Amino acid sequence: MNEFDIIREVFAPLTAEAPGAFDLVDDVALLENQNLVVTKDLLVSGVHFLPKDPLDLVARKLIRANVSDLAAKGAKPLGYFLGCVWSAGVKREALELFAKGLREDQETYRIALYGGDTTAHATKTAPLTLSATFFGIPPKQGLTSRSGASLGDDLYVSGTIGDAGLGLAALRKEFKFTTVDKASLATRYQLPEPRLSLGAALAGLATAAIDVSDGLLADAGHIAKASGLRAAIDAVAIPRSGAAGSWIAAQENRWRALSQLASFGDDYEILFAAPPAMRRSVTVAAKASRTEVTRIGTLTRGAGVGLLDENGAEIPTKLTGYDHFRS
């Protein structure tokens, strides 16, 4: 197996829908005349996924993490460029399992591979490192930015929060769950569901949006900072799954547990702001995209993020999202 066989046999078939990819026989690809939204996300073994995670799921998570960024902006994904740095001595079966995952989610999202680079580390212990640059078409209404929220806007989030973080804890055996809960939580960690339909329905309606990847509190902080406001979040309103509910019930301090849940990463839900006058439109958009949406707070004067209890008192939060450079 050499590098060129791998490209021709494993990756080139993934470009079938992309004439501009030139079957990966050239060093470049050609994208035809149109406005493009572009995003780039890295996934690193031992940081963003577990070294033992099945490689088809890792491939799909790579696609979904990037698609989620486009979804929050209201964009429609078209294709991607892929960079893989494998550990030395990687086996062909591993590459093929990875490519199988890519193929599955290319079909799910109707996207194609356009190009990239594949190489290997110098050692067997160096971790698999993945990079994807995704591009898509912006919505007619314009991109939903992080920075457009106004004073008094409502804050909403899709789906449920904290499941992916609990799934990671379950896979690491840090907490015990029932078999059913463990399976559903692990799936939330390994195979997120980007909210493409909701993101498209929110274009022109949401004043600001972000996908929740760093954690609900951290990402609310990003919208607040970019918009020059403070995010006030009602802890009890944060939507949670049955499994997360059971976990909270088993914790000593309910407020601390809620704060933890809101600090886990990898939810890939959409957190967005919209004026109170648009509440009915938000409900319509949620229904039209068959996505649960919950109002969880408000944008107020100030800066940062406040997590509030039933009485409006601030809950101490230590965790404000995963920071790869925290020392």
Place this chain on the structure above:
Amino acid sequence: MNEFDIIREVFAPLTAEAPGAFDLVDDVALLENQNLVVTKDLLVSGVHFLPKDPLDLVARKLIRANVSDLAAKGAKPLGYFLGCVWSAGVKREALELFAKGLREDQETYRIALYGGDTTAHATKTAPLTLSATFFGIPPKQGLTSRSGASLGDDLYVSGTIGDAGLGLAALRKEFKFTTVDKASLATRYQLPEPRLSLGAALAGLATAAIDVSDGLLADAGHIAKASGLRAAIDAVAIPRSGAAGSWIAAQENRWRALSQLASFGDDYEILFAAPPAMRRSVTVAAKASRTEVTRIGTLTRGAGVGLLDENGAEIPTKLTGYDHFRS
């Protein structure tokens, strides 16, 4: 120092020329309506650069390796998306030195940073891994592909071949060189010179082109394979620097040495094909772009690459380019 400070303070200033980068406060960038050529190259510590290479030079090599891909296609670079996976515990000074290198070569090539992702490995020993997705404007005459060479076309290469490989050997102390030679060879390895002007001048003239990154023989093989022909290369005609000439003179077997020189990677010269009727035009293009160009062979019937001695007899070549997956 946290992840968001790094993005805001170290990387956001690099997007000053790119309004579509939104100052890196969003997860996406916007590229305006135009045809784009896109390429992606990875650089991994211990594989594509030495762990002790100064980080400003590593940054510039990352830019130059990608610009070189665009140059060979006749394209004009516009900007890039950057992915960095740092070893755990990286210091701010290291990031700043890296950003300094990016800034220098952004000015050299008049390009801007448009977006990306920055993260860190879980361990201090995991190697710095860099990914860049570059985009540019295709030439009016259309991209110069790998596959357009015709039977009987001449094969040319710019600059001199093998210096970067000797530079790497010098840095690793595998061979001894004079101080002056060592310095010039090391620079060829650490700071390649993409042939942008030549690539632009060859658009519509060269029938096929590639930048020499895998090694002259391997890259000639890529053109040959994509064009359905065989590349016959005159070993003595391969252009070499004074330093490479001294090295060859010190080797026991001159033919073996020439074959090694043609198998080293990282030259970042342009290897291209053109019909014999266009020899004068090639000379004009070389002069106009102030780039040395040497005719080194022909495309013949058959497949693969032949390295020929003065009598046209084939020189045995073991090395046909660096393969990251060779076991």
